Amino acid sequence: MLYAPTTIRYSMTSLISSGEFGLIRRIRNRQPSGGDGVIAGIGDDAAAVLPTPGTALLYTTDTFVEGLDFDLDFSTWPQIGFKSMAANASDIAAMGGTPRYALVTLCLPSRRTPEEVDLLYEGMHRFNETCGASVHIIGGDLSATDGPTVLSITLIGEADPARIVFRSGALPGDALCVTGDIGGSEAGLRLLLRRRKNPAFAIPDASAETLEKHRTPRPRLREANLLAASGNVHAMIDISDGLSSDALHLAENSHTGLCIEADTLPVRTATRVAAEALGIPIVDLALNSGEEFELLCAVAPDAVSDLAAELMAETGVLLTRIGFFTTKDLGCLLRTPGETRPLVASGYEHFAFHPSPKSRS
């Protein structure tokens, strides 16, 4: 059922009533009509789409629970809408695909207002404009809940089947490369958490861009397409849990080992400033910051410099070699100037996977 009035739940009548508020109509009217390939969008039993001939379909879904994945103390509704779309689009990009259509499901407690829902969708539309994407919302579901707000997006992408990049294709000898810079998302979140805990804590001006990285991260859509089309990227993943975790996923899926060279990790000044203010070692931040939505990939070693130059020329984004893949028996290692030690997903004891913001400081 796709946002048809039939999805109205009893206890939502305070918020959603097809006669009075017309929330579904609001959602529908916000949405530009048409959309490439769309035969039927919001309002029938199911949406119908004609896929581009010869393409593969990519599907991902990500769910955001209030208080766990987002916090209204730290982000506005448009920012939450933007980021939820960004997180899903990043998964499509990491396969070498292009995001096309979305289904958006909301579970809304009675305290939510239609205006808040409008702002959430505004953020999703703004994501398109800001990131050069054209994701068309073709349906969804609305439900009441007596729990926290839940936002769940299913994103549908298309890709050339010959150019899909999996997590599993890395070869020993490949370079481990990352786009952009890392550590900023976690830094921004931790600055916000610290200030909530201690209102006297001053967020340094020079670290302000880390707040934006936390609130409205930009997935690497064009960059992903360029990397996939090069034919020299053997495996790819987006950094949503942290570099250490996601590097381990690449190695595990590819049946390889790898070595990360800590002193090559690309970190911006703003992130260093934040790390200093927070008293966190910058390497820990870079290794374990989730929701970066940078791309981590295995690149044929002799193609790295040309690919980096092409990426810079076309998109202005860095591609940095931060290590290399090895045979599986060598394991996964982190090399710092002082020592080489096993790479571990620092995980939730220290840096949480998608942690509850309320549980960190």
Added chain:
Amino acid sequence: MLYAPTTIRYSMTSLISSGEFGLIRRIRNRQPSGGDGVIAGIGDDAAAVLPTPGTALLYTTDTFVEGLDFDLDFSTWPQIGFKSMAANASDIAAMGGTPRYALVTLCLPSRRTPEEVDLLYEGMHRFNETCGASVHIIGGDLSATDGPTVLSITLIGEADPARIVFRSGALPGDALCVTGDIGGSEAGLRLLLRRRKNPAFAIPDASAETLEKHRTPRPRLREANLLAASGNVHAMIDISDGLSSDALHLAENSHTGLCIEADTLPVRTATRVAAEALGIPIVDLALNSGEEFELLCAVAPDAVSDLAAELMAETGVLLTRIGFFTTKDLGCLLRTPGETRPLVASGYEHFAFHPSPKSRS
């Protein structure tokens, strides 16, 4: 992100830990590998699927919130898994398509156990066996929540683009027809509610099959394909909110009026027995029972009897003419032996749309 370990949430570690419980692995291992057209399923950034050439893709999503859409007092986890898949499959069927792939998202409070999740998935797999479907789960997301359990399914179907049936194609003069029988789902739910409120209330043996209709409704998958392929079905919708509401949707989307003849509504004996025990007029029950997952359709008038005969011969399921479409200016009417009055979606004041079971008796 598709059930990758990366979707593990901090506060879920009691339930989901890739090292210990391996809930994602349990889900993955339950799932037969392969699946027609599946290039990549659970475990990469996104699933990748090659659509059948020449088909259109259908997308629907439906969300089930504990205490609102399901109640563990009334249904087991396998029944909840079965029904959630049935509800989504019914939407694909109502477009004339075949359900193919699913993304399953769970928000789980900490009291839920891995065994309960296993049982939920068992019900989804049982749906395939029972209903002759072959829905392949290609991914999903897992999250913690401090609210109620939320189960959200996105179902992907395929259809011949020339045979998709929308809500909008009904013509004045078409017959309004319904598959199977109606009223049983609401009857079953109300029997359960009555017994919870009054433990001395005895559910009549002869009404037992209404409980099954509430718990494990069977969507009309083969029937939908036959109806769509006939070329004589101009519009179709599944009854998820109640005949009255869904008939109004057909009329609204088709810009027609319609007339339902109350004494033609197909109702089983078990439903009559339940209505009597509950003291509810049988016509009210038939008109307003949601989650029936029968198909309501507009059929070329001279094709009805042949189509009904074909459906009975091929599937053993009734197709009953229960009224007719008119021009829009005549409005939507309900004709009973005594009077003709406007058809209204009885809605939540009386019969709720997907009501909270706890709010009815």
